[in-house]
Amino acid sequence: MPVKVPDSLPASAILRGENIFVMSEERAESQHIRxxxxxxxxxxPNKIETETQLLRLLGNTPLQVDVELLRIHSRPSRHTPCDHMNAFYRDFEQVKHTNFDGLIITGAPLGDLEFEQVQYWDEIRGIIDWSQQHATSVLFLCWAAHAAFYHLYGLKRYLREEKISGVFRHQRVHQHVPLLRGFDDEFWVPHSRLAQISLDQLKAHDELTVLAESDQAGAYLVVDSNNRNLFVTGHPEYTRTTLQTEYRRDLAAGLAPQIPHNYFPNDDPTxxxxxxxxxxxxxxxxxxLNYYVYQQTPFDLNDMDAMTPWE
Structure with missing residues (x-):
């Protein structure tokens, strides 16, 4: 949450110079909470597992968050009961006339397909376009990040020679960025994907800024020039056993997967x-949620033009 201090306090100017979010008295008094x-x-595929992972992260904040779940199509899911989908998920037609403070689009097990080969690619493109007018901020995870890079900026990914799977050391590229406040200089993140986008390609793009990267996994956190779209190529939502479950699943399918890097003690899957x-x-x-959604979103979601300018 922001720190409220008198405007004339010397520390206020110092903190703003370090890009620490300080709220003026005038702005604090004018704020309404909802x-x-x-x-x-x-x-x-496993909707219940993924929604639980994300809700666990969304719940770790003092902000009150109302969550709605969206599905890409109404066809029966092989991995999630129909009763669950019908009870808790909405179709796009039901939400397309509604504005949201934030949108999260998850990854998908589609790493070896060209985007145009994805059965619901047109729907994905439509929702990405819709989000630019109907959500204050959009968080794209893993496959969704690659899909958005391709659709919004024409950036193409490439297939790695082998799947990247494991937990990798990352470094901050920028020091004073709201998204990275409280981050250590080095930190660990799980990755699990077949495809990758060139780090050099992302850094060369005028509308994108790489905030964190890994020597092994490439770019991890990327933000657009308007701070509206956040691209996360890894899986911060994974639980302790998610990579283990994926590894065992691939073993059972006869795919001969490599043991996830930096994951099992002594690389021992037992x-x-x-x-x-x-x-x-x-x-x-x-x-x-705090800096890119709560501090930017209009109080009246019907007025997206009233978003707070980025400070």
């Missing part, structure tokens, strides 16, 4: 995996 409305487009990303995962989502 719950944030966050829409989650869940593209993962041992309980290490979890060293939960704190930074929670901090990432908390910072996004």
């Amino acid at each position: 719950p944030l409305k966050v829409l989650i487009l869940n593209l993962m 041992q309980t995996p290490h979890a060293r990303w939960h704190a930074h995962g929670a901090l990432l989502v908390s910072n996004w």
Whole structure:
């Protein structure tokens, strides 16, 4: 949450110079409080597992968040009961005339397909376009980040020679950025994907800024020039056992997967995996909700033009 201090206090100017969010007395007195409305487009097969992971992160904040769940189509899911989908998920037609403070689009197990080969690619493109006018901020995770890079900026990914799977060390590229407040200089993040976008390509784009990266996994956090779209190529929402479950699933399917890097003690899959990303995962989502959603969104969601200018 922001720090409220008198405008004339010397510390106020110092903190603003370090990009620490300080709220003026005038702005604090004029603020009205209401719950944030966050829409989650869940593209993962096991909807219940993914929604639980994301809700755990969204719940780790003092802000009140009202969540709605969105599905990309109404066809029966092979991995989630129809009763669950019908009870808790909405179709796009039901929300397309509504504005939201935040939108999260999850990853999807589609890493080896060209985007145009994805059965619901037109729907994905439509929702991404819609989000630019109907959500204060959009958080794209893993596959969704690559899809948005491609659709919004024409950036093409490439398939890696082998799947990247494991927990990797990352570094902050920028020091004083709201999204990274409280982050250590180095931190760990899970990755699990077949595709990658060139780090050099992202850094060369005029409308994008790489905020954090990894020597092994490439760009991790990228933000657009308007601070509206946040692209996260890893999985801060993963639980301790998610990579273990994926590894065992791929083994059972005869895919001969590599043991996830930096995950099992002594690279021994029979041992309980290490979890060293939960704190930074929670901090990432908390910072996004506070600085990129709560502090920017209009009190009246019907007036998206009233978004607070970025400071």
